Amino acid sequence: MIRPDTRLRVYLCREPVDMRKQIDGLALLVQEAMELNPFEEAVFVFGNHQRDKVKLLFWKRNGFVVWYKRLERERFKWPDRLEGDTVMLSGQELNWLLDGYDLSAMQPHKALDFQSVG
Template sequence: MAWPYWFREAMALNPFDKALFVFGNRQRDKVKLLFWERNGFVVWYKRLERERFKWPTHLEGDTVTLTGQELNWLLDGVNLKAMQPHKALDFQQVG
């Protein structure tokens, strides 16, 4: 079974729509963004070193529609319900 088929059947969504799909892992320290761009899928991945993404739990349903600003806030670590960001980290080297 090809994954676009699974995407449509399991989520009742079309991965080829003009939309950005955001998925978080159970630990909420990683997100993947998926979108179709003309001739292929683009995947963007972010892993947090500390803290967790503040997933919007105050919204109803399995599928949530966010504005571009709300998505930016989510990726920046802002709790959309409380509007409180993560602490900024300033590393000097990679260990």
């Protein structure tokens, strides 16, 4: 699996985001709403209202990259104990979040083993 580098700065947008937004819309959110530079060496993390989808945006040398993950049964445990609209995480905390850990309780999602899509 492709994983973000644990040394990167990670900015988590606490407010839900419309997952129909693509690269330009997400980059504009970083610049305007989060008041950060979307071209810096960092990962910007966005989740939907139901917290079952997440998008990661980052600039890589000559273009933007978007990662998208959809959970089939569980929900991402968005940090709620912190203040502000933007939360800074470590790369390791981001990987834990993507694995389903509740960062405050350190409890992961159950592993699922499907055999078909339908």
